[in-house]
Amino acid sequence: MSLASLHGAQSALTVSDASCYFDVSPSLLTRVLQGESRRVLRAVDGVSFEVERGKTFSVVGESGCGKSTLARMVVGLQAPTGGSIHFAPIVRKDGSVGPPRLQMIFQDPFASLNPRWRVCDIVAEPIRELMLINGEAAIQSRIADLLTTVGLSPADGSRYPHEFSGGQRQRISIARALATEADILVCDEPTSALDVSVQAQILNLMRRLQDEFGLTYLFISHNLSVVRHMSDAIAIMYLGRFVETGPAEQVFSAPRHPYTRLLLDTIPNVETPNRARRALSGEVPNPIAPPPGCPFHPRCALAEPRCRSERPALLGHARQVACHMVAPD
Amino acid sequence: MSDPPVPLLSVRDLHVVFDTRFGRLTALDHVSLDIAPGEILGVVGESGAGKSLTGTAIIGLLDPPGHVAGGEIRLDGQRIDNLPSDAARRLRGKRIGAIFQDPLTSLHPMLTIGDQLTETIQVHLPMGRAEARARALQLLQEVGIPAAEMRIDHYPHQFSGGMRQRVVIALALAGEPELIIADEPTTALDVSIQAQITTLLKRLCRDHGMSVMLITHDMGVIAETADRVAVMYAGRIIETGPVEAVTRTPRHPYTVGLMASIPSMRVREAELKQIDGAMPRLHAIPSGCAFNPRCTLASDRCRTERPDLEAQAHSVACWNPIVAAPS
Numbered sequence: 033m034s035l036a037s038l039h040g041a042q043s044a045l046t047v048s049d050a051s052c053y054f055d056v057s058p059s060l061l062t063r064v065l066q067g068e069s070r071r072v073l074r075a076v077d078g079v080s081f082e083v084e085r086g087k088t089f090s091v092v093g094e095s096g097c098g099k100s101t102l103a104r105m106v107v108g109l110q111a112p113t114g115g116s117i118h119f120a121p122i123v124r125k126d127g128s129v130g131p132p133r134l135q136m137i138f139q140d141p142f143a144s145l146n147p148r149w150r151v152c153d154i155v156a157e158p159i160r161e162l163m164l165i166n167g168e169a170a171i172q173s174r175i176a177d178l179l180t181t182v183g184l185s186p187a188d189g190s191r192y193p194h195e196f197s198g199g200q201r202q203r204i205s206i207a208r209a210l211a212t213e214a215d216i217l218v219c220d221e222p223t224s225a226l227d228v229s230v231q232a233q234i235l236n237l238m239r240r241l242q243d244e245f246g247l248t249y250l251f252i253s254h255n256l257s258v259v260r261h262m263s264d265a266i267a268i269m270y271l272g273r274f275v276e277t278g279p280a281e282q283v284f285s286a287p288r289h290p291y292t293r294l295l296l297d298t299i300p301n302v303e304t305p306n307r308a309r310r311a312l313s314g315e316v317p318n319p320i321a322p323p324p325g326c327p328f329h330p331r332c333a334l335a336e337p338r339c340r341s342e343r344p345a346l347l348g349h350a351r352q353v354a355c356h357m358v359a360p361d
Numbered sequence: 362m363s364d365p366p367v368p369l370l371s372v373r374d375l376h377v378v379f380d381t382r383f384g385r386l387t388a389l390d391h392v393s394l395d396i397a398p399g400e401i402l403g404v405v406g407e408s409g410a411g412k413s414l415t416g417t418a419i420i421g422l423l424d425p426p427g428h429v430a431g432g433e434i435r436l437d438g439q440r441i442d443n444l445p446s447d448a449a450r451r452l453r454g455k456r457i458g459a460i461f462q463d464p465l466t467s468l469h470p471m472l473t474i475g476d477q478l479t480e481t482i483q484v485h486l487p488m489g490r491a492e493a494r495a496r497a498l499q500l501l502q503e504v505g506i507p508a509a510e511m512r513i514d515h516y517p518h519q520f521s522g523g524m525r526q527r528v529v530i531a532l533a534l535a536g537e538p539e540l541i542i543a544d545e546p547t548t549a550l551d552v553s554i555q556a557q558i559t560t561l562l563k564r565l566c567r568d569h570g571m572s573v574m575l576i577t578h579d580m581g582v583i584a585e586t587a588d589r590v591a592v593m594y595a596g597r598i599i600e601t602g603p604v605e606a607v608t609r610t611p612r613h614p615y616t617v618g619l620m621a622s623i624p625s626m627r628v629r630e631a632e633l634k635q636i637d638g639a640m641p642r643l644h645a646i647p648s649g650c651a652f653n654p655r656c657t658l659a660s661d662r663c664r665t666e667r668p669d670l671e672a673q674a675h676s677v678a679c680w681n682p683i684v685a686a687p688s
Contacts, residue, residue, distance in 0.1 A: 094551040197639050198408075227407035227578060227640075232622035232633040239632065254552055261624035261633065284626070298556040300547075300581035301626055302608055315521050316551060 043082040043120060044132060044216055044248040045089075045106065050115035052076040052101050056320060073320050075101040077272035078115065080346075083216075083265075085120070088242070088249040090259045090280070092295075093269035094316050102269070103220045103252045107136045122215055132216050132248075135209035139221035141201035145193040151204055152189030155179065158212040178207040183237060199230035206237065210245070220252045235261060256299055260284055268292045271319055271327040278351035288353045290332045326356065368395035369437055369572045370419070370540055376431035377411075377418050379643070386643040388414050388427065390596045393670070396540065401566055401573040403587030403604060405580060407619075409640050410593040412576045416542040418442075419574070420457055421449040436540065455485040458533030462545035464525035467532075468517040474501075474528050475513035478535055485536035500531040505561060523554035530561065537569075544576045559586045580623060584608050592616050595641055595651035602675030612675070612682040615652045650680065658683075 057063065057070040075098040083089040091099045104110035106117060122132045135158075138144040145154055155175050158164075165171050176186035182203040193201055202222060209217055222238070223231040235258065241247060253259050259266060263280040268291060276289040287293045314331035317323055326344050329335040334357040346354040377389035389411050396402045406412045417423055419434055421444070434442040441452060453459070461467050469477055478497035482488060488496065494513075501509035504527040517525055526546060533541050543562065547555040563586055566573055575587055583590050584604060591601040592613065600613040611617045621634035638655040641647060650668055653659040658681045668678045 094553060199639060228580070229407060229619055229622045229636045230639060232624075232635040233637070235624070236632050236635055256552070257624040257626050260626055261629060281629070295553060296626075299552050300555055300559060300579065300585040302580045302584040302620065302623060303626060305581070305584035305608075315523055315554060 042084050044085040044122075045083040045250065046118040046120070047082070047106065048080050048116050048118070049078050050076060050080070050102070050105060050112045050117055051078050052098070052105055052110060053113045071320055074272045074322070075319070076105065076112075079267075079269075079272075079274055080115075081267055081274070081277060083248055083250055085248055086242070086246045087264040088251050088262050090251040090253060090263035090266040091269050092253060092256060092259050092266060094254060096271075096316055096319050097269045098272040098319070099252045099254075099269050100220055103136070103218050103250065106250055107134050107218050109136075119216070124213075133212045133214045134216045134218065135212055135214040137202070137205050137209055137217060137219040137222045140225050141198050141205055142193075142225075144205055145201055147193055149192075150189065151179070151184075151191055151193065151196075154193070154204060155189070155207050155211050158208060162212060164211075164213065174211070175207075178211055181210065181241070182207045183233075197230070198226050199233055202226065202234050203237065206234075206241070210241065214247070216248045216250065218250045218252075221254070222251075223258060224253065224255060231258070238262070256284075256295060257301070268295070271317065271322050273327070273354065274346055274352070275328065275354045276352065277346070278348075282351060288351065288358050289328075289355050290334055290357070291328050294331070326354075367438055369398045369400075370394075370396040370574070371435045371438075372415075372419065372432070373435075374432035375415070375418060375429065375434065375442075377414055377423065377427055378430045380426045380428075383644060387646070388596050388643055389418065391432070391669075392593075392596075392598055393432075394591055394598065394601070396572045396574060398539070398572055399566060399570045400589065401563070401575055401587045403583035403590040404574060404576045404593060405578065405583050405590060406593035407578060407640055409595075409643075411596040412578075412593050413544050414596075415593070416459075416544050416574060416576050420453055420459055420542055422453075454481065454538070455536040456538050456540065458536065458538035458541040460526075460529050460533050460541060460543040460546045463549050464522060464529045465517065467529045468525060470517055473514050473516055474520075474531075478513075478528075478532060481532055481535040497531075497535075500534055501528070503534070503565075504528070504531045505557075506531075522550050523557060526550060526554075526558055527561065530558075530565070534565065534569075538571065540572045540574065542574045542576070545578070546575070547582055548577065548579070555582065556585070562586060580608065580620065592619070595646055596643070597651065597678065598670060599652065599679070600675075600677045601670065606675045612684075613652075613677040613679045614656045614658050614681075614683060616677075617683055618655075650678070 052075045054073040054075055056073045058068050062068055091102060093099045101110060105112050119132050121129050123129050152175050155178055156171055159171055165174055175189055179186050179188055184203055223234050251262050266280045266283050267274045267277040270291050276292045287296050323330050325341045326339040329339040338356050344354045344356045346352045372392060372394045375389055375392040379386045379388055392415055404412045418429055429442055433440055475497055479493045482493040482496050498509055498513055501513060506512050506527055547558050559582055562573060587604045590604045590607045591598045594615050600607060600616045611620055618636035624633060636655055647654055649664045649666055653663040662680050668680050670676045670678045
């Protein structure tokens with residue numbers, strides 16, 4: 033992620049130094065009476081990255097690391113408290129130039145579809161709202177196309193969400209996202225509510241749609257093997273900051289940050305069960321009171337006094353690592 | 362592993378049904394399994410396969426309208442599926458412990474973990490309060506809670522998810538059970554914590570000679586933890602055997618598909634192998650082999666005749682099992 037490519041035409045999405053702080057202070061009365069101070073939760077703390085057009089950028093981390101907040105900031109569901117998010121304009125089929133369309137695919141396919149609407153209305157909503165197609169007949173034929181694209185049958189349009197399984201509902205969510213002719217899809221744990229065999233179906237569908245429509249994905253997940261399968265580039269997030277970024281291939285084959293290595297080392301894996309492990313210990317600290325210095329130092333085997341006081345910056349070009357003990361490339 | 366003469370837990374032809382207004386639904390269909398003393402049996406399957414129900418039936422906590430309609434469950438040779446409710450309650454916690462998925466809902470939010478442990482210990486073991494508290498402290502240390510002397514007086518909300526699950530494990534150990542049913546014990550936990558919990562389960566099993574039935578959908582957890590594995594599909598066990606054999610050379614087409622649909626950590630494939638379709642609902646289980654509509658190898662026999670598990674160490678319930686390629 034050199035400066036040269038920072039403004040290149042290739043990136044569909046550029047996030048610069050984005051932050052999201054939440055004020056989680058006790059009430060004014062409590063603060064006055066009990067002498068408590070304001071508290072700020074730094075959910076996302078100065079994160080920068082860019083996503084190449086037509087590629088998949090994944091953010092991996094454990095619960096509470098801020099990856100979902102980051103996704104919500106990108107789609108505009110959460111206002112950043114600092115930094116900027118920039119979308120490169122896109123040239124459409126009819127020659128017009130405009131900002132790209134963004135859609136989000138949520139984790140829980142049971143909560144993200146209106147239970148009282150028929151599937152055809154769910155999929156048609158963005159088309160009607162954005163007035164993309166005129167005429168009911170044309171809309172219906174577009175819906176039939178969309179449902180076929182995601183592997184459902186056009187007749188499914190007249191059914192309600194409860195009649196579908198989790199995997200089929202996630203297909204409906206994807207059809208709804210595609211209905212806007214979206215360019216960028218932000219997927220927040222799209223398969224973690226699904227069984228593995230269904231997960232494979234959805235991941236295959238997403239890869240196929242990416243090839244077919246040139247979609248750009250921002251993919252949020254805690255599942256490393258899913259991320260490995262989907263991503264071109266990845267970022268490992270820990271307590272609101274990126275600790276390592278780079279091309280997925282390199283990060284997985286040669287992880288550099290101790291946290292990335294811990295993740296790759298410890299996750300139960302069917303291919304290499306019971307591999308030799310470093311001593312496992314520690315848990316994710318409370319994000320309201322992160323440790324000083326490098327936030328990972330209490331769990332890190334390499335930690336030195338410097339790590340306890342000085343926060344490491346994310347250094348490097350193609351591969352970035354935020355660690356005092358690892359030399360940047 | 363050759364089966365010892367008397368397995369600790371022996372389930373034979375367990376049949377669990379739900380009587381609903383749509384008729385009788387068969388949720389578990391002739392499930393048979395054995396767990397030897399000190400053994401970890403993994404039970405794996407997708408949602409709706411009946412894996413949790415198997416565990417629930419063994420601890421006798423089936424909720425109506427579900428009930429056991431046939432078969433028998435024996436613990437150390439003694440029938441436990443037809444016990445009166447008093448005896449069944451004494452059995453639970455004392456001889457069979459349970460660990461559930463969500464450690465927060467398994468703990469009482471208004472009692473300190475010390476109180477909860479002490480109460481459980483006193484219910485099952487003849488101990489005074491002070492003795493029980495000392496035992497509680499010992500259990501917390503055993504499951505790896507740091508600064509247990511202080512933490513014993515904390516409430517569940519003061520613990521992180523991984524630590525709560527350790528407390529739940531300590532609770533399950535309180536009655537010194539011979540068998541622990543662990544239903545998705547790592548699913549609600551963060552990825553870097555999962556291995557800590559499976560390592561703990563394995564150590565406890567080794568140290569106490571305790572048996573564990575580990576129910577999960579995660580093949581990785583099974584491969585790490587279990588000695589043997591039973592793969593369930595639509596209420597039946599369709600493949601069972603030593604964990605190494607089942608994960609490396611699966612023989613049932615469903616298991617093969619399940620293993621292939623897990624994305625690899627080593628290489629990035631262009632496309633994952635997928636099993637089309639979904640598991641049948643309970644009211645529409647196909648005749649013959651329940652997997653036949655999704656199976657690429659299905660023959661006429663598969664559509665009409667139900668295959669049974671073979672009687673050998675690595676056995677499948679399939680008419681056209683895949684022969685492992687010699688590696």
